[in-house]
Amino acid sequence: MPQLDASQQILLDRALERMVRSGHAATPQRRLVAQELLASPCALTARQLADRLGAQGDRVGVMTVYRTLALLAEIGAAYVLHDHLSESAEAHYAFCSDRHHHHLICSACWGVWEVEGCGLSEAQVRVGDAWGFQVQSHSLDYYGLCARCATA
Amino acid sequence: MPQLDASQQILLDRALERMVRSGHAATPQRRLVAQELLASPCALTARQLADRLGAQGDRVGVMTVYRTLALLAEIGAAYVLHDHLSESAEAHYAFCSDRHHHHLICSACWGVWEVEGCGLSEAQVRVGDAWGFQVQSHSLDYYGLCARCATA
């Protein structure tokens, strides 16, 4: 199983804690899925996650992975990505910290980096006022090439 | 067929022009799909578009709608929305102008408003520099309730 560094371990613990607090058990399978997702620098599909876990000897059924990902997304611990370019049907998932952040997404390798903090001004978030639109949340994704894919 | 006002007509013409310039014919069906999408204040699914056209007597096959939507998305004339809340499988599409803009998206009715201009600073777009990440584009979506859904 992939090793997590200290800060990742904290993120994992907090996600599992939120899971429990929302009324769901932190089962071994769910821990494995969350840990594998957290350890991956790139967004993964449900199938990929199941395959990786299986290759390590941690057999987790594909639909347990699906259900765990849905649960993680529900509690804000996973971000769902749909291919912006080729419109492929398969959803990719990235682990999310519990602080507000934005994402850098590499179009070549599905690599995801969290940009801490927000950077949007009050005025920017109030952009809907002119229409009487009540903005409740926002999502800012940056697409491009990561350092490694840019050189290759 | 839905009537377009003058500014919408310009947007439609420009989208069809881009279509032709990218090597695709502006067929009657494609015109109808683009026009119907442009006239709708809310994002629509492929099925909804086909149904609406059919109800008006403009029978357009569902897969022609699918292919037209893919084409519109490819040339930047349509924006693909995936349900952020319930993770429903069906994709919704909204017409896009050819100027850079962001979106207000009503979580209740799939209403979409274009926010003209960008509002992001140079520094905000350079957010990837610290990682050596080359940002090529970004997408900023505001979710919330439109004026009508907020009162209902």
Add this chain to the structure above:
DNA sequence: ATTAATGCAAAACCTTTGCATAAAT
């Protein structure tokens, strides 16, 4: 004439749902 687009059917695909088993509280 040659190329491109449509539309039907069928397939492919991802994802969800039933249900029995297994685990946990």
Add this chain to the structure above:
DNA sequence: ATTTATGCAAAGGTTTTGCATTAAT
């Protein structure tokens, strides 16, 4: 004991692909 979660199989539903027909250049 009761509740919850897992996992297989099967179904569900959206989207894509082949292919013949039709339209357009």
